[in-house]
Amino acid sequence: MIEWLLIVVDIVSWILLIIGSICVLIGGIGVLRMPDFYSRIHAASLTDTMATLALFSGMILQAGFSLAAAKLFAIMLFLLLTGPTATYALANSALLSGHKPKAAVLEKKVE
Amino acid sequence: MKLFEFLGYYNYWVFAILLMIGFYAVIAKANLIKKLIGLSIFQSAVFLMYISMDKVEGGTAPIIKPGVVDQLYSNPLPQVLILTAIVVGVSTLALGLAIVVRIKERYGTIEENEILDAD
Amino acid sequence: MIFAGVSCAILVTMVLAIARAIKGPTVYDRLLAVNMFGTKTALLLAVIAFLFGRADFLDLALAYALINLVGVLAVLEFFQNRIDANGDASGD
Amino acid sequence: MTIVFAIFLLTMLVITAVAIVQSSNLFVSVMLTSIFSLLMSTNFFVLDAADVALTEAAVGAGITTVIFLSALALTATQEKPNRSGRGIALIVVGLTASLIIYATFDKPRLGDPDAPVHQHVAPYYLDNTMEQMGFPNVVTAVLSSYRGYDTLGEVFVVFAACIGVLFILDARTGTGPKYVTRKMTGLRHHLIPQVVGRILVPFIVLFGLYVQFHGEYGPGGGFQAGAIIATAFILYSLLEGEQAALRAVPRSAQLGLVICGALMFGMVGVLCMIMGGEFLDYSVLMENPVTARQIGIIVIEAGVGMAVCGAMLSIFHAFAARSAEDTDEAV
């Protein structure tokens, strides 16, 4: 009974880890490919948070019930706390300093 | 086998390249802050050389695991030296930046050629 | 084994982030790359700590998770001073 | 596996270094320098140097970037192109490069266990730390006891940098030291970072203290702890503004921290001399040498932590105060 549970936990954590790494890769490619700053910031921050969630929960499952799992949880907590804040501060400061999103520029040309 | 042989020295070759980039920036660039940035790259290259000395194949960081007996550890001594050298690097950097700020106040510029012309 | 795959993925993303940091036309793109690079380092350190089997080295990833914000906020603040000082709105 | 990491990280390191030197906008160089230090720290971690990676993380990401930026805020951010000195520089650099490449041929390969480095002094540390010091972290043991004199010198290098920056930036002829603090109150209209910052700062300080006192059992110690706690206060001053930060840790307290940190380290050494041992020989402090060494090392690390924290804070505030009244031309 126990080792059947272990296998399931292993599989789940593997899946989570794979999802996490795919998200990370998508984020990386998105940052390069996106045309404008504001679309790039979407690509970076969304996948960043998702990857943190997936990777760390995968690792917590792998670590089982131990000090390492607690540390991993703490790291995940702080990353989820600081990541979006930094992205918000970045986008807010960009907007305030007059960095126009590309779409707005296009509209002006249209009318 | 050749590749593994080459990789063994890759660390030292990157040390040489980084040292040259830093050294070039210190000598060729006229901007004083760029010189300080070059200096910090120059020192980081030396740290890389020391730390790539301490790696032992299959060894882990020199914090002794309580239970395990025949565990191979990396060499702790270069790490102690580099701990000291990092803080020396930051201290010199802080002093250099303080001097650059004062130069900007008194000369109005931080380009070395303009400072030399001013006197 | 899986950790090796995950760390390779993170390494590739880091390379992409550096490409954006070097290419990025405006300062904000570069700052985005720095922020992304910081979080990826925290992830990579956690994964490597697991990969090498030394789980008690997660403190390092925790340090990065906390300190990464300081660098980004410092750049934002001094960039804002720069803008208030001479009012140029251009990104670069 | 380390080979894959080595290739990726080291090549990225070289690319970033080239980009730093090439870019003419200094803001860009500083941001790339923070990436450079992130990469260095990861490199150190891959090469089994956990303590050094933590120091590079705490010092590189937190303090170096902030000091560079505060210096940039006071000076120009655009570097003027200058083609003059390239010729000599290339020759000199080429010469030194050939000297080093010439040296790499006989060097032992990365990680081969029978390199001379691992034969002579290092095995003693690895074998004897557990029973002489009673804690597993060999690096902290070597740092604070076997080579404690180096660390004493190190604390006084930080002390010298701190009084140096205060001395150079205080050169106000005539008028006394008027620290007109910054008119700007942190990131004005960034409410969310301020709220998150208020949550985060205590945790960073808590983590700093954990690193301080956990130095014997895991990666950590005085330098790292001092840098992390200083980063916490720098974050607080970035978000809440200069006045609040100076109210929290006034200038005299920062200098006091540096001085009593350095003196604490020195006095422990002198105490060992008075009690009959050599300077910094903790085993004479109590009858059981192992516990005596542990007590000595804890006090030493506390001294180092206070000195580094106080020094980094007073350096940051010296730069920050400078920008407030850099308008009046100090004659």
Add this chain to the structure above:
Amino acid sequence: MDFAQHLPALQVIVPLLAAPLIVLLQPRGFAWAATTATAFFSFAVSIAIAVRILAGDILRYEMGGWFAPIGIELRVDAFSAIVLLIISGAAAISLIAARNSINQQIEDHRQPLFFAAWLLAIAGLVGMVVTADAFNIFVFMEISSLAGYILIAGGPDRRTLPAVFKYLIIGTIGATFYLIGVGMIYMMTGTLNLEDMAQRVVGIEDQRPILVAAAFVFIGLALKAALFPLHVWLPNAYTHAPHMVTVFLAACGTKVAVYVLLRFQFSIFQSFGEHLLQFALFLMPLALLGIIVASLVAMFEGHLKRMLAFSSVAQIGYILMGASLMSDSGITASTLHMFNHALTKGALFLAVAKFATQYADLRIDSLKSAARSMPLTSFAFVIAGLSLIGVPGTAGFISKWQLIMAIMETGNMGFIMVAIVVISSLIAVGYIWRVIETLYAIPTDDLPDDAADVSVKPEKIDMLLIALIFTVAMNIYFGLVPGLPLTLAELSSKILLKVEF
């Protein structure tokens, strides 16, 4: 805790731990008094050490109670004893005379920081000399150079700042080159203790990293010691530094780097058969070139302080030329010249500091007929100038004579070097005479008599003048009775050449 056993440790710790205390003392004059007391205490300790060394034993001190290669070991022998005397002597004399000159140049609220930096400079220099651990030398080299940058940055006018920045950049590159050299030696031998390193290097000198390490250590320390082609930072740094700082640094700043250079070349790389020949063939031309070029530049230099700074570069050329002879009398001559040059240059810069109290502008032609209003200082300047030239009866003569004897011993190509020494002494006569001529020039009639007297107050007898007189007296005393430095120099050359005596 018996006092004598802790001597080497006390030498470093007392100035080091006094520095944070000084920063606390805000009241005006107190910081200077405490610093001078500490400097005199460290001078007393170095005298006690010299006495113990002359009695024949070598002081060893294991830091932290760990034996040599494991922990850090302090080792004081004759060669370090004489350099210790130079450092603490120069510190004591320059500090006792520094009160008014520093009050004039540094604001009050910055003085405690300035004097703390001075103590750190003393501790750093002494720490480098006393320790026997390669990396520990780097740490104390950083302490002394950081403190040196702070001291020089105290200079009043704005040209100090670029000079200090250039000194910082070049000093840090020198220290990092030294670090690379030590790293490579450590990589091949596995130890950092100098003696242990010397034994383990014996079998593997032909390996490439060791040769490159020798080159890096040499370049790094030559940068710090301002050897001829790498001396660009020294003239500006010494000219724009506060006057008393120039006295201190000119007397012992670069000497310690020369000490470490000789210690490395002779104790660790000694066993290389042909290496030392390369070292000599590489160093001798540089030293000779340095002597000639630096003396010529000093000849045409207008500013008094800058002229003396260039003559310092020439004198370092002398010291290293003596060492590059690689003979017993050669090293004795170079060690002796370290001692005598500290005395001579200290006296000259003290005289310059005394002139600076009266004359704001230190260009030579603006010191016209200074002797009329400042007779004592000018007279002291003349004697110190003679000692620089090497006129018999002064300390300079002893070391020049010793040098010429050493050169004669080498026989064959000795004539060129003797010729160079004589020519450079003639050039020195040239530029010293130019200064003396303007000092004692009769005020020409186009300069109205009363104008000259009104602006220049008569010479005030103060600590600066007493220190100047004392140093010049020392110059003459050691010129006539070179007992102490000569025996220490001979002992140290035997230690360096590893001759069992």
